[in-house]
Structures are given as C-alpha cells and as structure tokens.
Amino acid sequence: MKALILVGGFGTRLRPLTLSVPKPLVDFANKPMILHQIEALVKAGVTDIVLAVNYKPEVMVAVLKKYEEKFGISITFSVESVPLGTAGPLALAREILGKDDSPFFVLNADVTCEYPFEKMRDFHLAHGCEGTILATTVDEPSKYGVIVVHDETTIIDRFVEKPVEYVGNRINAGIYIFSPSILDRIELRPTSIEKEIFPQMAGDKQLHTFDLEGFWMDVGQPKDFLTGTSLYLSSLAKRSPELLAPPTEEYINGGNVLVHPTAKIGKGCKIGPNVTIGPNTIIGDGVCLQRCVLMDGTHIKDHAWVKNSIIGWHSSVGRWARLDGVTVLGDDVHVADEVYVNGASVLPHKSISSNVCEPGIVM
C-alpha cells in the first residue's frame, strides 16, 4: 500500500521551533512528528510513502533515508514548485499513488491521533467506494466543515462549512484513504480537496465517513502542540502505561509524564501532569514542571517553575525562573536566574536576563 503525507511549507505557525528544525522532525512526545505517522502506516502495510513538500531540507532527506532503511520502505519527496493545495499533490504523485490498484492513504502532517489505519483500510475495502474520510467529533462545530451523512449510513451526503445552525458535530479529521480512481478527478493545478473534490465525490455517493475513536488534534501551533501532547500522553497512559514514568517515582504529580531514559532529574521535584522530558535533559533540585515539553539537551536549573511552555533544544531555564502562558523557547535560548517569562516566543540563540511580563515575540 501507499501513502501521501501533506507536509507543505516552512511550518511558520510552529515558529520559533521550526526556525531550527523542519516541522516533521520536531519531536512530539520524544519522537519526530512524522515518525509517529510512518510507524502507524508501516504497521498497516504501507510500503511506499510520498512526502508532499514545498521545500526539501537536507536534514529531512538524511533522516528519512534512515527510516527507509529501518522499515524497509520507500520514501519519496514530491516537491511542489508552486503550492498545489490539498489535492494538487495527489496529481503530482500520480505515478506512485496510481502504480497499482491498492488504495492509498492521505494525511495532513500536523494531525495527531491514534491513527486507525488498519481499520480504515478494512472499512474502505469493505464498502468499495472511492474514498473514506476519517471523522472526529467536536463540541463546537461552528468553526469547522461539518460532515452530513445520508440517514443512518456512513455515506456522505454533503459538507457544511462553518454551520450557523447545528447540523451535526462530525468534522473532517484530515486523514483519508482513497482508491486510485480518485486520481482521475484531480488535475495538476492548485486545488482544494475539501472544497473542490469532496463535494463532487459526495454527489456521486463515492465518499464514506469513518469515525475516529479517541483524541484528535491539529498540532500545527504551540498552544495546540501542548494540548495535543497532553491528549497523547493521556492516551498513552491507557494504552501503554509502561512507557510513562511510573507513579511510584517520588517526583510524579498527577501522572502523564514521559521521561527519556537519558534525562537526569534532581531531588524534591514536582513533575506533571502532562510533561514530556526529552533526551539528555538535566533537571535540577526543587523544580516544578506542568504541561510542558522539554526538547533534547535542555537544562532546567534548581527551583525553577515551568508551566504551559515548550523549551527548545539546548535551552536553559535559570534558578527560580518562572515560565508560563505558552512560552516557547527556540533552540539555544537561555533564561537567567529568577526571571519571569510570560507567553514569550523567543527566537533561537537569545539570552533573557529580565522579566518578560506580557506575551510577545523576543527577536
């Protein structure tokens, strides 16, 4: 089987992290975002993966080469000279996606969930239509495109963009499986799959919806990255609690704490809930961490307090410093002792030596 991952551009929404690392390689729960997806695809029998990108950083080529060897699969970069939207890349990769009759997956690189690729494949093959859209339910559907099905079936009737009146709360989760015949509907030009292709398919009764179980999050920006991490860690606590730090650890507070084996944690800490501690991190004594992500090589010094923040690679947080309000430190940022940082996005290689009380960008 085959898959297309829509990676797109420079990941500007996830800056300052993506100033140092291409978005698919940013660690999510101590593993590059794209690796979560590749692993799940491989498990469902995918052997050919196409990455639809606007640009091709060397570092990404090297990393994905490793994955090719590790999983024995083929990974191809499909580089768009002009952005082709969400459907155009399918036409660009037609040669691979259409090389046999087996269906192929399409997924947005920013979406995290418990990828149900095997069940989707079985469901898709069973109904025999052209496409299946993974759907998730939300509390407030008014800001999404809502899927409306024919009575009591999984066949999609129509889509309602940002409904004013409630028509349902099932929305497009950004993950699909298609039969190769869909490629005949798509031309090689910038095209929106949601707006131009799906309504046509629904009109032909060729589109089904498949309900996602569990959490779903688009983690394309820091605030949602933190929320997505929390949801992922909660899900991990149910599926594979052995991967999380055991609640018997003295520093654990409220669970959902993922600690890399190479991390060092000091005495008298209070960590959790919803914390990811990356490789080679050093956490001093008396540190309090909640709902935060520490990337590779970060150093949180004694008595610091960090909440709702992402600490970029090799950054440090000083003694008695306090970080809150979706603060994001880029690569190699240093926060001095006793400094308070609220909601700052700090570009790489900066030192912060005085309080940043109001949210903003530190250039």
Added chain:
Amino acid sequence: MNKAVILVGGPSRATRFRPLSMHLPQPLFPVGGKPIIWHQIKALSAVKDLREIILIGFFEDFVFRSFLDRCQEEFPEIAFKYLREYSQLGTAGGFFHFRDQIMRGNPKNIFMLYTDICCSFPLNDLLSQHERHGRLGTIMVTKVERSSARLYGCVVVDYETKLAAHYVEKPETYVSDMASTGVFVFHQDIFRYMAQIMDRRANEFEHQRANERAYGRSDDNDDANDANRLRLEQDVLRQLAADKKLSAFLCTGFWRQIKSAASAVPANALYLQKALKENTSFLAAPNPEGPEIVGAVYIHPSAQVHPTARIGPNVSIHARAIVGPGVRINDSIVLDNVHIKDNAAVLHSIAGWDSRIGCWGRVEGSPVTSSDDIDEVTHAGVKVNSICILGEDVQVKDEVFIRNSIVLPHKDLASNKHNEVIM
C-alpha cells in the same frame, strides 16, 4: 547639654504607609532590622552631651511604651519621654506647646527630626557647624534631582557663609536642588522666636476676627488661620531664612523619605548597606554550610532559614520567620512569623506578619531605581506598584504568583495576581 525631639505623627497621618501601618505605627516598622525610629535614636545617642529624647505625636500613650523601655535599657545615658498632642497643632505646634518640658534642664541646643526618613544622620557634624555659625537654627539639606526638587522643601544656600538665604515649601517652579531632610538643630532661643511669631499671628487673628464681626464671617476658615497652629515650614523656617537666622548643613551621606510602604524596601537596603560598611556583627555572616548569603542580610536569631536557601542582597528576616528549602529572597523585608515554603521566591517585596507563601509561590515587585520617593513605576504605559506588599496574615497558595500588587491583611490568594490592589 543638648536634647532631641522626634516628631512621630499619628495613626491618621501614615495613610500612605498602608497596609503596613494597619498593624503597627509607621515609626516602629522595621527597616534594616530595626524600627525606623530606632535608627534616629541610635544616631542621636552618639551626639555629644545629648541627655534626653522626646517623642511628640498623636498616638495613644501606650503605643511607644514598651519600645521606649527597651531604648532605655539600650541607651541608659539618655532619658526617653513620649508627649501626646491632643489636638493637631501643626508641625511645630506640638514642639512649641511642650516648650516648658523641653526646656527643663536648660538644654543649649535642641535637635528636631521627622520620623519618616532614613539617613546616615551625621548629627555631630551638623551640631559642630551649627555652633560654629551661631545662627538660631540649622537645617540639614541634601542634593536632589533638579526635576524632583518641587516635591520637597527647597533651600537656597550660600555656600561660603552656610546661610540658608531662602526657604520655600514644595515650590511649583525650580528654586533650588537643596532639599530639607527633615533634620534640624535649634538654639534654645528658638522658643522665644516662635513665641514672637505666635504673638504676631494672634494679633493678626484678632484683627481678622474683628473684621469678621464687622463684615460677616469669611469662608476662608482653614486650619492655617487657627491661632494655635504653628507650621514649621511655612511659619517658622521661611521666617528664619528671611531674617538670616538659619544655616544650612549639607548631608553628604544617604537620605531618603519613608512615606509610602514601598519605600521601606529601599530604606531597608540603605540601612543594611550602612551596617555592611560598618562591618557589624548584626548582619548574617557567610557560612559555608548555608544558607547562601549574598550581600547585606539581616536574620533575626529566632528565624529559621534552611541551608539550601539563597538570601540577599538587602534582605531583613524577622523574628520566628521560617524560610524553607530552596527559597530565594532578595531586596525584601520578611516580617515576624512569616513562613516561606520550599522553592518559593520573594523578590523586591514585603511579606507581612504571619503571612504564608506556598511551595513554588512567587511574590515579586519591580526594583526601585530612583532615589525619589516614587512608589509606582510605569510599565508599558501603565502605572503599577513597584514593590509587592503582602499585609498581615496573607496566604499565598502553592505555585501562586503575586506580582506588583498590594494585598490588604487576612487575604487568601489562590490565583495569580498582577498589578492589583487586593482589598
């Protein structure tokens, strides 16, 4: 022999010192580990031939009793007395009213000090210059920023003759950058001089009353027209300067007003720095076994500070306070019975009596940089409180952050507060 009078004011006077004056009178509030007024008494105790210190104010009699008893033990050579003004007689009115008691024993010179200042108090130098020039009084002045001079009583000084040529209280325009420090010394003849002023005023007052009887009562009936009121600045100093009977002595050490509660923090720092220079055993000594002491720090013997805490500079920790493991304190006053729990930080703040700060709690003000008595700083165009102040018995829950706020007594704070006054 010489005497001194300290004007301590009254409970209704120190409203700017709230919420700290809600618990104890401002003169007894500790800065540099000791009550504000103690520093004045200590400096006076070193003046040659000074035999008596008299406090004059509107507080009830018992308020200073135990403090003065302790002073009596510490300074046995000096007699202490508190005299209560029952009606507000003006800044010099009480001094004049109690002239018989002050003159008892025939003192040659009488110091007069306001209590709401902190200063290096070079009183012997002040006295020598006063006696050398032989004028009726000498006002101690300090150089202030030109831009803030209008906040003070301004003195035009002739540097060669030390004559205070002109005195004006809080002028609207620039007159001089020499400000009155609130420290004076007068020859005993000052009472005769004040009596003349009072007589003149009584005559004027009578004249005015006569006019009122003749032409109907005037609306202008404010306190300045009260015949018994005598204001030091407007009524006495201005006249003394005009009569060329006032000298000026320039204080070259430190000086600062302690008007607002926030100003207690810089005053605390100044007195601790002074103690550090004098190398007294009063300050906490660096100890390799901890806690880590940075700069000038006072820790009361009954306070418990955990060895892993980092304290200073410019911190006073008072009786029975408990400072837990991994706590950080700088530029702050921690009052009696305060408990600061593990990993908390107290920065540029005052923690009121019996307050509690939870684990990873943070109480933080902004540093006071100006030498002027400004208790607010402008941040991003918004005026905020500079020093963070917790009144008596305030509870800051675990991990809660109180920044640039003033908290009135007996409040429980379970969520973060920024730039607020919390009733």
